[in-house]
Amino acid sequence: MNQPTEKFDVIVVGAGPAGNAAAYTLAKAGKKVLQLERGEYPGSKNVQGAILYADALEKIIPDFRDSAPLERHVVEQRMWLMEEQSHLGTHFRSDQYNQQPGNRYTIIRARFDKWFSDQVQQAGALVLCEMTVTELLKDESGRVIGVNVDRENGRIYADAVILADGVNSLVASRAGLREDIKPAAVALGVKEIIFMPKETIDARFNLTGQEGAVIEMFGSISEGMVGTGFLYTNKDSISVGIGCMLSDMKQQQTTPVELLEKLKRHPSVAPLIAGGETREYAAHLLPEGGYDALPKLYGEGWMLVGDSAGFLNAVHREGSNLAMTTGRLAAETLLELFAAGQPASASNLARYQARLDESFVMKDLKKYRKIPGMLDRQRQFVADYPGLLNQAAFNFFSVDGRDKEAKEKEIIASFRQRRSLLGLLGDAFRVWRATR
Amino acid sequence: MIKVEEKLYQNRYRVDADRPHIRIRNPELCNEQCDTHACTVCCPAGCWSFEDGKIGLITDGCLECGTCRVICDKFANVDWNYPRAGFGILFKFG
Structure with a gap:
């Protein structure tokens, strides 16, 4: 550290999508931002599938398509229900996805994160790699006033700390800001x-x-x-x-x-x-715990964003867009407070929660809040239905001299045998209720 | 059958020799109290072993996912930290 006693407006812990979105938004608005990343370079510790959802990034960097390392734009989505030797699936393919601007892209995270971090640095944030935050610094009242990094004289101070340190969220749980994640x-x-x-x-x-x-x-x-x-x-x-x-x-x-x-x-x-x-x-x-697994998202001088808060929509396989959106909303909350000369107190940071509640992030997580529990209790959705449907398709499409009515009866009987009529109706109801 | 070592061989690491970032708080708990040793199954890098009644941990191939820490919820016997800054897995693609 050049000046270990230097104070920043905001410290952002982690340089994944959530941290980068937060750091970029704050730096672009002229705030003094320090972003700390434990990897050798931003992306070296980060893993994702990976799909980039354009909308969330567009709201931060509108012209990202001009320079971001994008792999392919997605024109076709397939959903497969698998059995040992087969799959029964749907394909959705649309030429509309070939019209600019693209909606979803495949990306390679190590390359993408490096690019995103370059944008953060060009916006004026100080990004330091190979810096692991070991703990949060608090004053006597318990307010978070900075971080400690694994270096000599590693205490760094800021008016607010945004924790974007990823799914394990060691910093937050060790500081007692949230419970540790559960299996x-x-x-x-x-x-x-x-x-x-x-x-x-x-x-x-x-x-x-x-x-x-x-x-x-x-x-x-x-x-x-x-x-x-x-x-x-x-x-x-x-x-x-x-x-x-x-x-x-x-x-x-x-x-x-x-x-x-x-x-x-x-x-x-x-x-x-x-x-x-x-x-x-x-x-x-x-x-993937969804809405009911979310911890408290803010407190005196701190906010949780992205995976470290558990912002992931498992049903739609969305995560990086929730990360970028929550990072941006946390940053915008701080910008509003700074502009009004107000401190990052817990009562003021409640506006972050309000912004989240208004956004698709909380609306989607609420909509699917019953899904994780339902899948955990109702094993037929993963254990029975994919096999039943594949066997039904095999029976239906195989031409073997048996008449079609007999095949239909066999298929219906196979479902009733495994799930019973009441079970089938109950399952239909469960899906309906869990997605309302 | 593909071994996990063959997969890890594709990866880039900077190993912090003799400074493992994960430690077992009390190996006797693993050896005598735990009867599942789920860590030996669930670790995606095969870092954990249980042979001849003894738990073993070699963190060189660790992918830093946190699985062993989270699944050991009954005994909380995994003292899990990130490697020292700059060390550990270096994802080329992620």
């Missing part, structure tokens, strides 16, 4: 990035130019656990991975590597990645 509120995702020529990807997925396709997968691949698989096309690589709830993972015997290998061997997936070269294997936790 039932977090999923472990593992993924590989597999390289192959762009032309091969274009041909396998029916793509041209910068078009991209993404696949989300459910069913037998998660071996009865609540979990999902994914496959995203990058320019000249494919990201493939799977994530399952830790509360389920800890009660079974399949390792994450075996789960990933099994997904890659699935007959619907294997031909798509055949011949590619794996260049990295990564793992990351995802805070």
